[in-house]
Amino acid sequence: MSRSRDYLYELLPAVYRMRDADAGFPLRALLRVAGEQLTVLDDDIAALYANWFVETAADWVVPYLGDLVGYRPVPAAAGHLPVRRDVAHTINHRRRKGTLALLDELAGDVAGWPGHAVEFYRLLGWTQHVNHVHPDRGGTAGLRRTRALERLGGPFDTMAHTVDVRSPVSVHARGRFDIGSLGLFVARLGAYPVTDAPACCVEKEGAQCFTFSVLGNDAPLFSIPGTGPGLELPGPIGRRAFEQRTSLHPPQASASPSYYGPSMSVSAPGWAGQVGDAIPAGNVIPADLSDWHAYRPARGTVLLDPVRGRLVFPAGSPPKSVSVTYHYGFSAEMGGGEYHRMFPQPAGARVYRVRKNTGPGEYGQVMAAYAQWTADRAVPDPGTGVPPRAAVIEIMDSRAYEERFEFALTPGESLQLRAADGARPVLRLLDYRVDQADPFSITGGDAARFTLDGLLVVGRGLAVNGPAARRVGPDEDPTAGGDLCDVTIRHCTLVPGWNLDCDCAPQRPEEPSLTLDGTAASVRIEHSILGGIAVQAAEPVDLRAAPPRIVLSDSIVDATDPAGQAVGDPTGRTAFIALSMARCTVIGDVLVHVLDRADDTIFLGPLRVARRQLGCVRFCYLAPGTRAPRRFHCQPDLARQAAADLLAATGQPVDPAALAAAQDRAALRVRPTFTSLRYGAPAYAQLGPGCAVEISTGAGDEAELGAFHDLYQPQRAAGLRARLDEYTAAGFETGIFHTS
Secondary structure, three states, rough: OOOOHHHHHHHHHHHHHHHHOOOHHHHHHHHHHHHHHHHHHHHHHHHHHHHOOOOOOOOHHHHHHHHHHOOOHHHHHOOOHHHHHHOOOOOHHHHHHOOOOHHHHHHHHHHHHOEEEEEHHHHOOOOOOOOOOOOOEEEEOOOOOOOHOOOOOOOOOOOOOOOOOOOOOOOOOOOOOOOOOOEEEEEEOOEEEEEEEEOEEOOOOOEEEEEEOOOOOOOOOOOOOEEEOEEOOOOOOHHHHHHEEEOOOOOOEEEOOOEEEEEEEEEOOOOOOOOOOOOHHHEEEEOOOOOOOOOOOOOEEEEEEEEOOOEEEEEOOOOOOOOEEEEEEOOOOOOOOOOOOOOOOOOOOOEEEEEEOOOOOOEEEEHHHHHHHHHHHOOOOOOOOOOEEEEEEEEOOOOOOOOOOOOEEEOEEEEEEOOOOOOOOOOOOOOOOOOOOOOEEEOOOOOOOEEEEOOOOOOOOEEEOHHHOOOOOOOOOOOOOEEEEEEEHHHHHHHOOEEEEOOOOOOOOOOOOOOEEOOOOEEEEEEOOOEEEEEEEEOOOOOOOOOEEEEEEOOEEEEOOOOOOOEEEOOOOEEEEEEEEEEOEOOOOEEEHHHEEEEEEEEEEOEEEEOOOOOEEEOEEEEEOOEEOEEEEEEEHHHHHHHHHHHHHOOOOHHHHHHHHHHHHHHHHHOOOOOOOOOOOOOOOOOOOOOHHHHHHOOOOOOOOOOOOHHHHHHHHHHHHHHHHOOOOOOOEEEEEOOO
């Protein structure tokens, strides 16, 4: 309670206060001490009242309230479940025990996954009593019911099935369709928006062919929860679900308003009478565009394939530009995206905003904003009398910017190039010059800093150049200005392989996404996706000197092939750097001078470290052929040791050949498996359903290894499993089935 320090003193009659003032206020000092203790007592009484309610109770009181109502915590998910919310819902959940609606809520409340519960016994094929007919129960498969066939095997399946007596919670082979079986379908992939972004014209197929993805690859369009009848889960949109029969004569298929609307639209200003607005749903025709030229749209209409994310306009009237709004699927908030993120900026930085459709005080190009800062930094600030040493170039939309991005910082300057919150701009690097490369280049002087935040870079890689690469005059010393201090890459995507084909195959698989050319700058990479990292020294390496540092966390380094080079020298030799990695997935070989530390990381290619006396590797998977520093609790070392211990436990002499074969089988069993290793696929770098438990729970805190460690999916699944066992009706079993 907020009270005045003289609260008690002010309650005294004025005559006593006057006498106290004459004596030098000794009474006021005494009452102030008493008032402090009274405030402490009042606050304690108020806290006691607040602790009666779970919504306002202190954190230490919540477990005691849970004990009063018989709340049972989940040890396997300790620290990863919202305990306060779980305790608050305990009584309400018990009142609704056994209902499907409760199982749906448990998926979201406990695991944070959208869920849909299904009673499998309703889908059993059996002869019904003529006096008690259930027309809503599953019926035999009809080959003309194409939309029902498209949902077969999923959470919204309506077909009848033969009985399956296997348990839905079996760890070996789970069954579904039994009288006492329930299924909770959950979606691990989320639907992430892309708003008013350019579609990619696939010129080799024709000027009328486009993809929703700006990279030109096939990407299934995702629905968001609640955008369709009975569709509470985010997932790929099928062609039949996207279709709706209209009352036109003759009948014509058009886009369903449940999907085609604010969450997904196509705009082609000036095409077929369109004036900037989205093409009407009646003019969008669903089609199978596996073959681009299988169908020819009528004039004024456009063919759309939601499964492949393709668009085809009439051949005679291709649009000049196409903009799309849609959702794509991915596992986490990683790489460039429109999701919310925090971005600190230097104190006193001057902000320059960039937008294609410029407004007041905005710039139409990134380099135009940089040129303005270049001019401003030569003029002292009127308030401080010092030139601005820090700038932020913020891109406000999700459009594509095709420019030559070359930034040169003078000593002490700081530049941050970032996407605005809720935007995913694309930096598209083109081949402008014939006689030299056209990368995204950065150079700088002593104590200069550069930050890249929230962007998608396609077409070329990012080159961080040292003093020798700086453009100087004929009489100037290139090393006079020093070198960059550090480079930070956050929430960015530097497309592995520079660009993608329609099938997500990289166009330049051997090219690195990040090149450190003769620079000693420290590089920090967080929550990003990038291709290989090439480290090139400007002069012969002095092994006695401290190598530059690269720190990666919660990121994917993809050489596009496990046999490629993820980190190393461009010539295939060991890179003179000190590397630190935490919670990363590395696809390819890593050749570095020093590995300071690696935690909870998957190395799909061999890790080769020159100085093994320094650093350590903890809770990681290391591919065969690895030469690493000290290891702690790594795979497949533990699996190989367990196989040896199992043979030794028999008490019989162990044949060396049999021991080697058993260890090789154990190492092969724990090798990580992935749903997809091609960037552009929704389940890119996601651990596969058959992945060994030593990998899916092999981190130091029993989460999964790799870039998606912080999703804590094993803990979420354990918490959901415990709650399903608690709230499923007697005589039934509920299995968890992942739709993605």
